[in-house]
Amino acid sequence: MVTRTKDSNRSRYSAYRFLVQTAAFLVILLNPFANYYLGVNFVQGWYQSLGIGKLWFVSPLEGIESILVSKLIYLPLLIGMAIPVLLALFLGRVFCGWICPINYLSEIIDRFRRFLFRKRFIKDWFVLPKYLLWFALIGELVLTMVLGAPIFVWLSPPGLVGREIMMAVFFRTLAVEGVVVLMVLTMNLVTRRFYCRYLCPLGGLLAFLGSRRKLVVARKEPVCKECGMCSKVCPLGLDPLNGESRASYCWNCGECVDICPDRTLGFAWRTRPMEDFILHQAQSDSRPRDESE
Amino acid sequence: MAPVDAVARPFFSSPVSMNRLRPPGAVPEDVFAGKCIRCGRCVEVCPYHSIVPLDARAGVYAGTPLIFAEQIPCYLCMKCVQVCPTGTLRNITQDETRMGLAVIEKYSCITWRGEALCRTCYNVCPFKEKAIHLDQLRPVVDERHCTGCGLCTHGCPITVSPGKKAINVKPLFAQARVKW
Numbered sequence: 518m519v520t521r522t523k524d525s526n527r528s529r530y531s532a533y534r535f536l537v538q539t540a541a542f543l544v545i546l547l548n549p550f551a552n553y554y555l556g557v558n559f560v561q562g563w564y565q566s567l568g569i570g571k572l573w574f575v576s577p578l579e580g581i582e583s584i585l586v587s588k589l590i591y592l593p594l595l596i597g598m599a600i601p602v603l604l605a606l607f608l609g610r611v612f613c614g615w616i617c618p619i620n621y622l623s624e625i626i627d628r629f630r631r632f633l634f635r636k637r638f639i640k641d642w643f644v645l646p647k648y649l650l651w652f653a654l655i656g657e658l659v660l661t662m663v664l665g666a667p668i669f670v671w672l673s674p675p676g677l678v679g680r681e682i683m684m685a686v687f688f689r690t691l692a693v694e695g696v697v698v699l700m701v702l703t704m705n706l707v708t709r710r711f712y713c714r715y716l717c718p719l720g721g722l723l724a725f726l727g728s729r730r731k732l733v734v735a736r737k738e739p740v741c742k743e744c745g746m747c748s749k750v751c752p753l754g755l756d757p758l759n760g761e762s763r764a765s766y767c768w769n770c771g772e773c774v775d776i777c778p779d780r781t782l783g784f785a786w787r788t789r790p791m792e793d794f795i796l797h798q799a800q801s802d803s804r805p806r807d808e809s810e
Numbered sequence: 811m812a813p814v815d816a817v818a819r820p821f822f823s824s825p826v827s828m829n830r831l832r833p834p835g836a837v838p839e840d841v842f843a844g845k846c847i848r849c850g851r852c853v854e855v856c857p858y859h860s861i862v863p864l865d866a867r868a869g870v871y872a873g874t875p876l877i878f879a880e881q882i883p884c885y886l887c888m889k890c891v892q893v894c895p896t897g898t899l900r901n902i903t904q905d906e907t908r909m910g911l912a913v914i915e916k917y918s919c920i921t922w923r924g925e926a927l928c929r930t931c932y933n934v935c936p937f938k939e940k941a942i943h944l945d946q947l948r949p950v951v952d953e954r955h956c957t958g959c960g961l962c963t964h965g966c967p968i969t970v971s972p973g974k975k976a977i978n979v980k981p982l983f984a985q986a987r988v989k990w
Contacts, residue, residue: 552854558889566849566895575895579847583896586844587837591897666843666870680850680863680873687853692865694872 530771549686563679573597582667609727610768654721734762747773821869848873852890879960910958931962
Protein backbone atom coordinates (compact mmCIF):
# COMPACT_ATOMS: atom_id res chain seq x y z
CA MET A 518 0.00 0.00 0.00
CA VAL A 519 1.20 3.44 -0.88
CA THR A 520 1.57 5.70 2.12
CA ARG A 521 0.24 9.15 1.38
CA THR A 522 0.62 12.27 3.44
CA LYS A 523 -2.40 13.36 5.39
CA ASP A 524 -3.07 16.53 3.44
CA SER A 525 -2.85 15.18 -0.07
CA ASN A 526 -5.06 12.32 1.04
CA ARG A 527 -8.02 14.49 1.89
CA SER A 528 -10.50 16.11 -0.43
CA ARG A 529 -11.32 19.74 0.27
CA TYR A 530 -15.10 19.92 -0.23
CA SER A 531 -15.63 21.53 3.17
CA ALA A 532 -13.34 24.41 2.30
CA TYR A 533 -15.04 24.98 -1.05
CA ARG A 534 -18.43 24.77 0.60
CA PHE A 535 -17.45 27.27 3.25
CA LEU A 536 -16.39 29.66 0.48
CA VAL A 537 -19.69 29.22 -1.37
CA GLN A 538 -21.66 29.67 1.85
CA THR A 539 -19.73 32.80 2.74
CA ALA A 540 -20.31 34.27 -0.71
CA ALA A 541 -24.02 33.39 -0.51
CA PHE A 542 -24.25 35.01 2.92
CA LEU A 543 -22.40 38.12 1.76
CA VAL A 544 -25.00 38.55 -1.00
CA ILE A 545 -27.84 38.90 1.50
CA LEU A 546 -25.66 40.79 3.96
CA LEU A 547 -24.31 43.46 1.60
CA ASN A 548 -27.22 43.75 -0.81
CA PRO A 549 -29.51 45.75 1.54
CA PHE A 550 -26.69 48.26 2.01
CA ALA A 551 -26.30 48.57 -1.76
CA ASN A 552 -30.07 49.01 -2.13
CA TYR A 553 -30.43 51.51 0.68
CA TYR A 554 -27.31 53.66 0.51
CA LEU A 555 -26.22 53.36 -3.11
CA GLY A 556 -29.60 52.92 -4.77
CA VAL A 557 -28.25 49.95 -6.71
CA ASN A 558 -31.25 47.73 -7.37
CA PHE A 559 -29.58 45.17 -9.60
CA VAL A 560 -29.97 42.47 -6.96
CA GLN A 561 -33.06 42.29 -4.78
CA GLY A 562 -34.32 39.92 -2.16
CA TRP A 563 -32.85 36.99 -0.32
CA TYR A 564 -33.32 33.22 -0.31
CA GLN A 565 -37.09 33.35 -0.55
CA SER A 566 -36.89 35.06 -3.87
CA LEU A 567 -33.71 36.46 -5.31
CA GLY A 568 -33.60 38.65 -8.38
CA ILE A 569 -30.29 39.20 -10.14
CA GLY A 570 -31.11 41.53 -12.97
CA LYS A 571 -33.77 39.75 -14.96
CA LEU A 572 -32.77 36.33 -13.60
CA TRP A 573 -35.26 35.39 -10.90
CA PHE A 574 -35.04 32.62 -8.38
CA VAL A 575 -38.09 31.66 -6.35
CA SER A 576 -37.89 29.15 -3.54
CA PRO A 577 -39.98 26.14 -4.67
CA LEU A 578 -41.90 25.79 -1.41
CA GLU A 579 -42.89 29.44 -1.40
CA GLY A 580 -43.98 29.23 -5.03
CA ILE A 581 -46.02 26.07 -4.49
CA GLU A 582 -47.73 27.61 -1.46
CA SER A 583 -48.58 30.75 -3.37
CA ILE A 584 -50.13 28.67 -6.16
CA LEU A 585 -51.96 26.34 -3.75
CA VAL A 586 -53.47 29.15 -1.71
CA SER A 587 -54.35 31.63 -4.42
CA LYS A 588 -55.24 28.86 -6.92
CA LEU A 589 -53.84 31.02 -9.67
CA ILE A 590 -50.89 30.21 -11.92
CA TYR A 591 -48.47 33.02 -12.73
CA LEU A 592 -45.94 32.12 -15.39
CA PRO A 593 -42.96 34.20 -14.10
CA LEU A 594 -43.38 32.40 -10.76
CA LEU A 595 -43.06 28.99 -12.44
CA ILE A 596 -40.03 30.12 -14.42
CA GLY A 597 -38.44 31.49 -11.26
CA MET A 598 -38.93 28.13 -9.57
CA ALA A 599 -37.43 26.21 -12.52
CA ILE A 600 -33.74 26.56 -11.65
CA PRO A 601 -34.05 25.63 -7.95
CA VAL A 602 -36.28 22.66 -8.84
CA LEU A 603 -33.88 21.40 -11.51
CA LEU A 604 -30.98 21.83 -9.08
CA ALA A 605 -32.84 19.74 -6.51
CA LEU A 606 -33.81 17.09 -9.06
CA PHE A 607 -30.22 16.53 -10.15
CA LEU A 608 -28.15 17.42 -7.09
CA GLY A 609 -30.57 16.95 -4.19
CA ARG A 610 -30.67 19.24 -1.15
CA VAL A 611 -27.58 21.20 -2.15
CA PHE A 612 -29.32 24.47 -1.33
CA CYS A 613 -29.44 23.41 2.33
CA GLY A 614 -25.84 22.30 2.48
CA TRP A 615 -24.16 24.86 0.30
CA ILE A 616 -26.21 28.08 0.41
CA CYS A 617 -28.76 28.24 3.25
CA PRO A 618 -27.74 30.96 5.76
CA ILE A 619 -29.16 28.96 8.68
CA ASN A 620 -26.81 26.08 7.94
CA TYR A 621 -23.98 28.58 7.51
CA LEU A 622 -24.59 30.15 10.91
CA SER A 623 -25.02 26.71 12.50
CA GLU A 624 -21.76 25.58 10.96
CA ILE A 625 -19.90 28.60 12.30
CA ILE A 626 -21.33 27.83 15.75
CA ASP A 627 -20.24 24.20 15.36
CA ARG A 628 -16.72 25.20 14.36
CA PHE A 629 -16.58 27.49 17.39
CA ARG A 630 -17.84 24.72 19.69
CA ARG A 631 -15.28 22.25 18.36
CA PHE A 632 -12.56 24.83 18.90
CA LEU A 633 -13.83 25.71 22.38
CA PHE A 634 -14.17 22.17 23.69
CA ARG A 635 -11.19 20.87 21.72
CA LYS A 636 -13.25 18.05 20.31
CA ARG A 637 -13.21 16.63 16.85
CA PHE A 638 -16.86 15.60 16.80
CA ILE A 639 -20.00 17.00 18.36
CA LYS A 640 -22.51 14.67 19.94
CA ASP A 641 -26.22 14.85 19.16
CA TRP A 642 -28.20 14.72 22.38
CA PHE A 643 -31.74 14.36 21.12
CA VAL A 644 -32.37 12.22 18.06
CA LEU A 645 -35.79 11.67 16.49
CA PRO A 646 -36.89 9.53 13.55
CA LYS A 647 -35.83 11.07 10.26
CA TYR A 648 -39.19 10.65 8.55
CA LEU A 649 -40.54 13.53 10.67
CA LEU A 650 -39.28 15.71 7.82
CA TRP A 651 -42.09 14.45 5.58
CA PHE A 652 -44.69 15.18 8.25
CA ALA A 653 -43.29 18.69 8.51
CA LEU A 654 -43.65 19.19 4.76
CA ILE A 655 -47.18 17.77 4.47
CA GLY A 656 -48.40 19.39 7.66
CA GLU A 657 -47.08 22.73 6.63
CA LEU A 658 -48.71 22.62 3.19
CA VAL A 659 -52.07 21.59 4.68
CA LEU A 660 -51.85 24.25 7.40
CA THR A 661 -51.09 26.85 4.76
CA MET A 662 -54.12 25.91 2.72
CA VAL A 663 -56.38 25.88 5.77
CA LEU A 664 -55.23 29.28 6.98
CA GLY A 665 -55.18 30.75 3.48
CA ALA A 666 -51.78 32.32 4.08
CA PRO A 667 -48.28 30.90 3.59
CA ILE A 668 -47.14 30.79 7.20
CA PHE A 669 -43.80 29.16 6.54
CA VAL A 670 -42.70 31.76 4.05
CA TRP A 671 -43.05 34.32 6.76
CA LEU A 672 -41.48 32.20 9.50
CA SER A 673 -38.97 30.51 7.17
CA PRO A 674 -35.62 30.75 8.98
CA PRO A 675 -33.52 31.04 5.77
CA GLY A 676 -35.76 33.88 4.66
CA LEU A 677 -35.91 35.43 8.12
CA VAL A 678 -32.14 35.91 8.20
CA GLY A 679 -32.38 37.97 5.03
CA ARG A 680 -35.43 39.86 6.24
CA GLU A 681 -33.85 40.75 9.57
CA ILE A 682 -30.73 42.07 7.82
CA MET A 683 -32.93 44.13 5.51
CA MET A 684 -35.01 45.40 8.48
CA ALA A 685 -31.85 46.40 10.33
CA VAL A 686 -30.50 48.32 7.33
CA PHE A 687 -33.74 49.86 6.08
CA PHE A 688 -35.66 50.55 9.29
CA ARG A 689 -32.93 50.27 11.95
CA THR A 690 -35.00 47.78 13.87
CA LEU A 691 -35.48 44.03 14.05
CA ALA A 692 -38.77 42.25 13.55
CA VAL A 693 -40.02 40.12 16.44
CA GLU A 694 -40.20 36.97 14.30
CA GLY A 695 -36.40 36.92 14.34
CA VAL A 696 -36.81 34.97 17.58
CA VAL A 697 -37.41 31.95 15.33
CA VAL A 698 -33.84 32.20 14.03
CA LEU A 699 -32.51 32.29 17.58
CA MET A 700 -34.65 29.27 18.51
CA VAL A 701 -33.38 27.31 15.51
CA LEU A 702 -29.77 28.14 16.34
CA THR A 703 -30.37 27.18 19.98
CA MET A 704 -31.81 23.82 18.93
CA ASN A 705 -28.63 23.33 16.96
CA LEU A 706 -26.74 23.25 20.27
CA VAL A 707 -28.79 20.26 21.44
CA THR A 708 -28.74 18.34 18.18
CA ARG A 709 -26.82 19.48 15.15
CA ARG A 710 -29.25 20.90 12.53
CA PHE A 711 -32.24 19.82 14.61
CA TYR A 712 -34.53 22.11 12.62
CA CYS A 713 -33.04 21.07 9.27
CA ARG A 714 -33.36 17.38 10.10
CA TYR A 715 -36.90 17.19 11.37
CA LEU A 716 -38.81 20.42 10.94
CA CYS A 717 -37.83 22.33 7.81
CA PRO A 718 -40.57 22.03 5.16
CA LEU A 719 -38.31 23.57 2.52
CA GLY A 720 -35.66 20.97 3.24
CA GLY A 721 -38.40 18.35 3.06
CA LEU A 722 -39.53 19.53 -0.36
CA LEU A 723 -35.97 19.66 -1.69
CA ALA A 724 -35.32 16.18 -0.25
CA PHE A 725 -38.48 14.91 -1.94
CA LEU A 726 -37.43 16.40 -5.26
CA GLY A 727 -33.93 15.01 -4.85
CA SER A 728 -34.93 11.50 -3.83
CA ARG A 729 -33.89 10.26 -7.28
CA ARG A 730 -31.04 12.68 -7.70
CA LYS A 731 -27.93 12.00 -9.78
CA LEU A 732 -25.22 13.22 -7.42
CA VAL A 733 -24.72 10.99 -4.39
CA VAL A 734 -22.05 10.13 -1.87
CA ALA A 735 -21.16 6.48 -2.40
CA ARG A 736 -18.49 3.94 -1.49
CA LYS A 737 -16.06 4.13 -4.36
CA GLU A 738 -13.40 1.77 -3.08
CA PRO A 739 -14.12 -1.59 -1.54
CA VAL A 740 -11.48 -0.89 1.12
CA CYS A 741 -13.13 0.37 4.30
CA LYS A 742 -11.89 0.04 7.84
CA GLU A 743 -15.37 0.86 9.15
CA CYS A 744 -13.89 3.49 11.44
CA GLY A 745 -17.31 5.17 11.54
CA MET A 746 -15.90 8.68 11.29
CA CYS A 747 -18.26 9.50 8.40
CA SER A 748 -21.36 8.92 10.52
CA LYS A 749 -19.86 10.90 13.39
CA VAL A 750 -19.08 13.91 11.26
CA CYS A 751 -22.37 13.96 9.32
CA PRO A 752 -24.28 17.05 10.48
CA LEU A 753 -27.57 15.29 9.72
CA GLY A 754 -26.68 12.16 11.68
CA LEU A 755 -26.71 9.91 8.62
CA ASP A 756 -24.57 6.82 8.25
CA PRO A 757 -22.97 6.78 4.79
CA LEU A 758 -21.70 3.22 5.32
CA ASN A 759 -25.28 2.01 5.56
CA GLY A 760 -26.13 3.66 2.28
CA GLU A 761 -27.94 6.51 4.04
CA SER A 762 -25.94 8.99 1.98
CA ARG A 763 -27.97 7.80 -1.00
CA ALA A 764 -31.24 8.45 0.85
CA SER A 765 -33.32 11.55 0.28
CA TYR A 766 -32.17 13.22 3.49
CA CYS A 767 -28.52 13.69 2.50
CA TRP A 768 -27.67 17.22 1.40
CA ASN A 769 -24.38 16.43 -0.33
CA CYS A 770 -22.24 18.63 1.88
CA GLY A 771 -19.24 16.30 1.50
CA GLU A 772 -18.19 16.30 5.17
CA CYS A 773 -18.02 12.50 5.15
CA VAL A 774 -15.99 12.49 1.93
CA ASP A 775 -13.47 14.84 3.50
CA ILE A 776 -13.09 12.94 6.75
CA CYS A 777 -12.79 9.45 5.22
CA PRO A 778 -9.16 8.36 5.92
CA ASP A 779 -8.99 5.89 3.04
CA ARG A 780 -10.96 7.97 0.54
CA THR A 781 -13.46 5.16 0.39
CA LEU A 782 -16.32 7.60 0.08
CA GLY A 783 -16.65 9.94 -2.82
CA PHE A 784 -19.15 11.85 -4.90
CA ALA A 785 -20.59 9.68 -7.65
CA TRP A 786 -22.79 10.51 -10.60
CA ARG A 787 -25.62 8.03 -10.65
CA THR A 788 -26.35 6.93 -14.20
CA ARG A 789 -28.48 3.89 -13.53
CA PRO A 790 -31.85 3.83 -11.82
CA MET A 791 -31.61 3.80 -8.07
CA GLU A 792 -32.51 0.14 -7.45
CA ASP A 793 -29.91 -1.18 -9.90
CA PHE A 794 -27.33 1.03 -8.33
CA ILE A 795 -27.97 -0.14 -4.79
CA LEU A 796 -28.07 -3.78 -5.90
CA HIS A 797 -24.81 -3.35 -7.74
CA GLN A 798 -23.27 -1.69 -4.73
CA ALA A 799 -24.47 -4.40 -2.39
CA GLN A 800 -23.10 -7.13 -4.65
CA SER A 801 -19.74 -5.50 -5.05
CA ASP A 802 -19.60 -4.88 -1.32
CA SER A 803 -20.39 -8.46 -0.32
CA ARG A 804 -18.13 -10.11 -2.86
CA PRO A 805 -14.51 -10.68 -1.91
CA ARG A 806 -12.14 -8.34 -3.65
CA ASP A 807 -10.14 -10.82 -5.72
CA GLU A 808 -13.31 -12.35 -7.11
CA SER A 809 -14.62 -9.07 -8.45
CA GLU A 810 -11.41 -8.24 -10.24
CA MET B 811 -69.12 46.16 14.69
CA ALA B 812 -69.84 42.91 16.48
CA PRO B 813 -67.62 42.00 19.45
CA VAL B 814 -66.68 38.69 17.84
CA ASP B 815 -65.34 40.54 14.88
CA ALA B 816 -63.35 42.84 17.13
CA VAL B 817 -61.70 39.85 18.79
CA ALA B 818 -60.91 38.19 15.46
CA ARG B 819 -59.49 41.42 14.09
CA PRO B 820 -55.76 41.22 14.90
CA PHE B 821 -55.03 37.87 13.32
CA PHE B 822 -57.19 37.55 10.25
CA SER B 823 -58.24 41.06 9.29
CA SER B 824 -56.49 43.09 6.68
CA PRO B 825 -54.18 45.95 7.69
CA VAL B 826 -55.37 47.92 4.66
CA SER B 827 -57.41 50.91 5.77
CA MET B 828 -57.43 54.66 5.31
CA ASN B 829 -53.92 55.81 4.23
CA ARG B 830 -52.63 52.24 4.74
CA LEU B 831 -52.28 51.06 1.17
CA ARG B 832 -50.87 48.19 -0.81
CA PRO B 833 -48.21 48.99 -3.43
CA PRO B 834 -49.36 49.59 -7.04
CA GLY B 835 -50.95 46.74 -8.95
CA ALA B 836 -51.83 44.77 -5.82
CA VAL B 837 -54.36 41.98 -6.15
CA PRO B 838 -57.45 42.37 -3.92
CA GLU B 839 -57.00 41.76 -0.20
CA ASP B 840 -59.03 38.60 -0.59
CA VAL B 841 -56.04 36.75 -2.05
CA PHE B 842 -53.18 39.07 -1.13
CA ALA B 843 -52.07 37.22 2.01
CA GLY B 844 -52.11 33.90 0.18
CA LYS B 845 -50.37 35.02 -2.98
CA CYS B 846 -47.61 37.18 -1.48
CA ILE B 847 -44.59 35.11 -0.43
CA ARG B 848 -43.10 37.90 1.76
CA CYS B 849 -39.86 37.97 -0.20
CA GLY B 850 -39.41 41.69 0.42
CA ARG B 851 -38.14 42.49 -3.05
CA CYS B 852 -40.63 45.35 -3.44
CA VAL B 853 -39.37 46.79 -0.13
CA GLU B 854 -35.75 46.61 -1.24
CA VAL B 855 -36.34 48.01 -4.71
CA CYS B 856 -38.44 51.01 -3.62
CA PRO B 857 -36.16 54.06 -4.05
CA TYR B 858 -38.28 56.25 -1.74
CA HIS B 859 -38.56 53.60 1.02
CA SER B 860 -42.32 54.02 0.88
CA ILE B 861 -43.01 50.31 1.25
CA VAL B 862 -42.80 48.86 4.76
CA PRO B 863 -43.01 45.12 5.54
CA LEU B 864 -45.40 44.31 8.38
CA ASP B 865 -44.27 42.28 11.37
CA ALA B 866 -45.82 39.55 13.52
CA ARG B 867 -48.49 41.88 14.90
CA ALA B 868 -50.28 41.78 11.55
CA GLY B 869 -51.29 38.11 11.99
CA VAL B 870 -51.54 36.22 8.73
CA TYR B 871 -50.67 39.44 6.92
CA ALA B 872 -47.24 39.56 8.59
CA GLY B 873 -44.47 40.23 6.14
CA THR B 874 -46.74 41.75 3.51
CA PRO B 875 -45.87 45.21 2.14
CA LEU B 876 -47.80 48.31 3.15
CA ILE B 877 -47.49 52.00 2.31
CA PHE B 878 -48.16 54.54 5.07
CA ALA B 879 -49.41 57.22 2.70
CA GLU B 880 -49.28 60.24 5.01
CA GLN B 881 -45.68 59.43 6.00
CA ILE B 882 -44.04 58.46 2.70
CA PRO B 883 -46.44 58.24 -0.24
CA CYS B 884 -46.00 56.24 -3.43
CA TYR B 885 -44.24 58.21 -6.16
CA LEU B 886 -45.50 55.79 -8.84
CA CYS B 887 -42.02 54.87 -10.09
CA MET B 888 -43.47 51.40 -10.82
CA LYS B 889 -40.28 49.56 -9.86
CA CYS B 890 -41.99 47.25 -7.36
CA VAL B 891 -44.46 45.88 -9.90
CA GLN B 892 -41.59 44.86 -12.14
CA VAL B 893 -39.83 42.75 -9.51
CA CYS B 894 -42.75 40.97 -7.83
CA PRO B 895 -42.14 37.26 -8.53
CA THR B 896 -45.64 36.04 -7.67
CA GLY B 897 -47.86 38.44 -9.57
CA THR B 898 -49.22 39.79 -6.30
CA LEU B 899 -48.24 43.19 -7.66
CA ARG B 900 -49.37 43.04 -11.26
CA ASN B 901 -47.14 44.67 -13.83
CA ILE B 902 -49.26 47.69 -14.71
CA THR B 903 -48.58 51.25 -15.83
CA GLN B 904 -48.76 54.44 -13.76
CA ASP B 905 -52.19 55.55 -14.93
CA GLU B 906 -53.70 52.10 -14.44
CA THR B 907 -52.73 52.13 -10.75
CA ARG B 908 -55.66 52.13 -8.35
CA MET B 909 -54.24 51.95 -4.84
CA GLY B 910 -57.29 53.76 -3.53
CA LEU B 911 -59.23 56.94 -3.98
CA ALA B 912 -58.40 60.32 -2.47
CA VAL B 913 -61.33 61.75 -0.54
CA ILE B 914 -61.40 65.37 0.66
CA GLU B 915 -62.83 66.02 4.11
CA LYS B 916 -64.63 69.21 3.27
CA TYR B 917 -65.23 70.15 6.91
CA SER B 918 -61.49 69.95 7.65
CA CYS B 919 -60.00 71.30 4.42
CA ILE B 920 -59.17 74.97 4.98
CA THR B 921 -59.92 75.82 1.36
CA TRP B 922 -63.36 74.27 1.49
CA ARG B 923 -63.99 75.97 4.86
CA GLY B 924 -63.12 79.24 3.17
CA GLU B 925 -60.28 80.05 5.59
CA ALA B 926 -57.37 80.04 3.14
CA LEU B 927 -56.53 79.46 -0.48
CA CYS B 928 -54.47 76.26 -0.07
CA ARG B 929 -54.15 74.07 -3.11
CA THR B 930 -51.25 71.84 -2.09
CA CYS B 931 -53.05 68.65 -3.08
CA TYR B 932 -53.68 70.06 -6.53
CA ASN B 933 -50.03 71.12 -6.88
CA VAL B 934 -48.48 67.79 -5.85
CA CYS B 935 -50.88 65.53 -7.75
CA PRO B 936 -49.00 63.61 -10.49
CA PHE B 937 -52.17 63.68 -12.60
CA LYS B 938 -52.92 67.34 -12.07
CA GLU B 939 -56.05 68.64 -13.81
CA LYS B 940 -57.19 65.08 -14.34
CA ALA B 941 -57.25 63.47 -10.90
CA ILE B 942 -57.56 66.74 -8.96
CA HIS B 943 -58.83 69.91 -10.55
CA LEU B 944 -59.91 73.23 -9.09
CA ASP B 945 -63.55 74.18 -9.05
CA GLN B 946 -63.94 77.81 -7.97
CA LEU B 947 -60.40 77.52 -6.51
CA ARG B 948 -61.43 74.51 -4.38
CA PRO B 949 -59.89 71.09 -5.03
CA VAL B 950 -62.11 68.34 -6.42
CA VAL B 951 -61.05 64.71 -6.92
CA ASP B 952 -62.06 62.85 -10.07
CA GLU B 953 -62.38 59.15 -9.27
CA ARG B 954 -61.86 58.21 -12.92
CA HIS B 955 -58.22 59.33 -12.82
CA CYS B 956 -57.12 59.22 -9.15
CA THR B 957 -54.48 56.52 -8.66
CA GLY B 958 -54.54 56.70 -4.86
CA CYS B 959 -50.80 57.29 -4.63
CA GLY B 960 -51.19 59.42 -1.51
CA LEU B 961 -49.01 62.34 -2.63
CA CYS B 962 -51.88 64.70 -1.79
CA THR B 963 -52.28 63.16 1.67
CA HIS B 964 -48.55 63.50 2.27
CA GLY B 965 -48.59 67.13 1.15
CA CYS B 966 -51.75 68.23 2.96
CA PRO B 967 -50.89 70.69 5.76
CA ILE B 968 -53.94 69.90 7.87
CA THR B 969 -53.67 67.00 10.31
CA VAL B 970 -57.11 66.21 11.68
CA SER B 971 -55.97 63.39 13.98
CA PRO B 972 -52.90 61.11 14.00
CA GLY B 973 -52.71 59.42 10.60
CA LYS B 974 -55.59 61.45 9.21
CA LYS B 975 -55.30 64.53 7.01
CA ALA B 976 -57.88 66.74 5.33
CA ILE B 977 -57.48 64.63 2.21
CA ASN B 978 -57.12 60.87 2.71
CA VAL B 979 -56.76 57.85 0.46
CA LYS B 980 -59.42 55.20 0.96
CA PRO B 981 -58.49 51.77 -0.44
CA LEU B 982 -61.80 51.11 -2.14
CA PHE B 983 -60.45 48.76 -4.78
CA ALA B 984 -58.66 46.48 -2.29
CA GLN B 985 -62.04 45.18 -1.17
CA ALA B 986 -62.96 43.69 -4.56
CA ARG B 987 -63.80 39.99 -4.61
CA VAL B 988 -61.82 37.52 -6.68
CA LYS B 989 -63.57 35.08 -8.98
CA TRP B 990 -61.82 31.77 -9.56
